[in-house]
Amino acid sequence: MRGIQVSEYVKGPQELKVTEIPDPTPKPDQYLIEVHAAATNFFDILQVQGKYQNQPPFPWVGGAEFSGIVLATPKSATSPKFPVGSRVFGASQGAYATRVCAAEPELLAVPSGWSFVDAAGLFVTAPTSYGALVLRAGVKAGDWVLVHAAAGGVGLAAVQVAKAFGATVIATAGSARKLEVAKQFGADHVLDYRDAGWADKVKKLTPKGRGVNIVYDPVGMVDKSTKCIAWNGRILVVGFAAGAIEKVAMNKVLLKNISLVGIHWGAYARNERQTIPVVWEGIGKLIEQGKFKGTVFTDKEFVGLESIPDALLALGGRESWGKVVVKIPQSGESKL
Known part of the structure; x- marks a missing residue:
């Protein structure tokens, strides 16, 4: 697959490069997701610089928030919540790639009528x-x-x-x-x-x-x-x-x-897990009622993994608003 792998800390997002890297191997409780959009966060910038509280061991793939399609379900799940082909969004280390692994608590179904781009910026x-x-x-x-x-x-x-x-x-x-x-x-x-x-x-x-x-x-x-x-x-x-x-x-x-x-x-995932579905149920109702919509930055479009450094710079430079989201076309899918 292709992705932004970090083998050493960088001074800033402009130094990040897209390379060919091995496909991720899901753990028994993880789904394999084909990434169609990835959102940027300030902590992504801190992490590639080695300044965040959660620093994975080298090498690791950047990014956290994403949306995409389920390619494989967990081996440990007898009746997975999200069958192969499901449209999902969530957060898991490694979103700046064409594929990512995520456990079930880190995933939700893309709301009806929402695009991958809109859903990618919803989880946080x-x-x-x-x-x-x-x-x-x-x-x-x-x-x-x-x-x-x-x-x-x-x-x-x-x-x-x-x-x-x-x-x-x-x-x-x-x-x-x-x-x-x-x-x-x-x-x-x-x-x-x-x-x-x-x-x-x-x-x-x-x-x-x-x-x-x-x-x-x-x-x-x-x-x-x-x-x-x-x-x-x-x-x-x-x-x-x-x-x-x-x-x-x-x-x-x-x-x-x-x-x-x-x-x-x-x-909340550590201290009050029972509240998480209550909150998402409330958000879901607002979406169904048309009272909550995606907050994606639309003044400039970011398409392809190669545009992630520019997206992070736009976020870090405070020139953007809402969520800066990158569309990640898969092979055979138009970049337009």
Whole structure:
């Protein structure tokens, strides 16, 4: 097969090369998947540089999120959930290749009517945002929700989930194009977080200037967000895309009765596995109702394994929005 194999750490994605490598050998509990699309993530960039917490032994194939078709079912499964030919998406090490192996808990069926490209970017972002807003913050009709970095992958998912539950969404982003995208995905109000007065503007938008009920923060803007949150508000700590783990003035948390709520979706598989199907069932209902759609970056198309370095650079350079996904045509399949 062809893939991006890492035999030594690189300075950046531009050094990654596509080569001919042996087909992966599935473990007894793994499916063999023909990859038709692969999504990019910031951790993919860190991993090829040797900076991620999960570093496989050399050599290894890059990438994690994918979608494709089942070629072979697990040898240990008497009645596999996904028969040969099934359209699936999921996450497993080695997505930047024409074939990948994945265990059943790492796979889901591609939603009806969805393309491989749309499905490839669903596995990480959708449950993170649904789990945060629905399970952790209890979003409901009438809430005002502030979504930071709203044009990112988890941000656009959060905008859609909040709207689906009847909330009013204020979205922040760092460019006119990203603000436009947030609007297109349902945000009611948009603000540029480069404006030093964004917190005051958020507060003025809310009824009687009370502030928002929920803040969804994948960036690291908790302390500033305490200025525009309402009494009994919940701030969801989703990540630190800005690069620094911030320190919060805890007196503000006390004075407004604020709840700081963490969401680490990846840890549910270890600590609360029974919740995972509940979350995906909820996401599935939103998709069926037409309230949740794919968040694939469409300003530029990435086709073929050779375009993965450019896709990662686009992601890392913050010029993109949503999920940057690469279409991976198989032999005999058109690249167009």
